[in-house]
Amino acid sequence: MAKQYEIPIGAQHISLLEPLHFKFTTENEKIVKTDANVYYVHRGIEQACCSKFKFRQVSFVVGRVCGLCSISHTTAYSQVAEKLVKIEIPKRAKYLRMLVIELDRIHSHLLCLSHVAENSGFEALFMKTMQYREFSMELLEAVCGNRIQYDFSIVGGVARDLKPQVAQSIIERLKKFIPQLDELMDIYKNNWTLSLKNKGAGAITKEDAMRLNVVGPFARAAGLAVDVRNETEDLLPWKEVGYEMITETSGDVYARNLVRLRELYVSIRIIENVINGLPETPLITETKAFPDGEATVRLEAPRGELFYYAKGNKTQVLERLKIKAPTFSNVAAMAEAFTGNEYGSAPAIIASYDPCLSCTAR
């Protein structure tokens, strides 16, 4: 048996965006065992939501859980609070929520892809992807009024309406984006340099993915068809606007890139359908009821299934709020998928998981 070395990566490391700590046990550059430690950024948001803030204010607090999937958190919380106060929101609000979630998915997926390229040693592609990502940030700014903290969903509906000229500009910019996306697809699919670090690296089988309860693009790349958009219809009508499941089979970094890129085409289609079929209804359902009882909500964030549980006791302040972020579900599989890979490809594999630690630790 060869001599084993323990190499830590993180919690602060140049190739990591967020404080994530992996401890690799290596044998001649091959990783044989991995330990993961994710709780470095605990901020006590759940406790704050149940003590300091009123239930209508909490949707702005949970938006600050994560910068990238801010809208997913706000929407999931708004939905769970709407279940507690027992109201049905107008259809236009549902459509606008879907629009912003999909725009958010575009910018989140492109960010993840660019980091995979960067961590694989392809700086030029990183810059190119970030350049193409900029349009989605500008569109989000035009729709929500801010680049990163959208504060778009509120309890009972959405905060702002979509202006006709903004809708027009979204359609135009998406048309411009499609050839750029084709170009990116070509590079991520066929570039030889990138394939050296991406093909076969960090692979996980479908059985392992199912056993370890993987969610999001990570699971879909392994061939596991899990997507909340495919399963729930009551809160947001995904199938109505042309949702389609994207899966790959190989489960490696390359497959994850492809899943993300192909999902962007689906997102573009959903956005176009939402804008073309936007119903004319009011934006908010007003209510004066207080939250009562228990409710759970699942929502597909860019990284996978986001889960919210809330309990009310007929007062302004919630009794309990529980957030389960997609990265938390994936941690076990993250540690597993390193096994058998070169230590040198670890950064690219970490980036391809798209870990969001501020969501996980809150």
Add this chain to the structure above:
Amino acid sequence: MKTFLKTIGNVFKKPVTTKYPFEKTFIPDDYRGLIGFDENLCIWCRRCEMVCPPGAIVFSQDMEGKQTYHFNRAVCIYCGECVRACPKEGAIFQTAEPAPCALKAENINNGWNKLYAEALQSREAYAAEKKKKAAEKAAADKLAAAKKEEGNKTTGDNQTSAV
């Protein structure tokens, strides 16, 4: 060869970035900017203060009962919840102007915390004063009423005695 020509072509392309201080960056018309306040329209219901998630709005009150509006742009998250909650159209509104940076001289954190506490205290003091005055008035009224009643009684007694 194709790649080589593409590379040469890229040399003559315009940069994709914006030269920020010299050029304006993209800001939409309805950007969520600074919160404005119109004192003449305000009905002083304090609903904006109640709904504000971070607590960036506070009203202080002097002893005559006149309220003053305070706003902290560094605490504000520009969600527009105060504008939605306002019952009087135009009393509080959102502009498209981005907030300027806070300077050290403004002492925007500690100064604000102090101001916030003082504002709450001033309101409490006013409420206590009002309560005290009301209690005094009630006591005076009671006294007056008792006196009157007594007076009535005495006159009544006088009347009965007279009869």
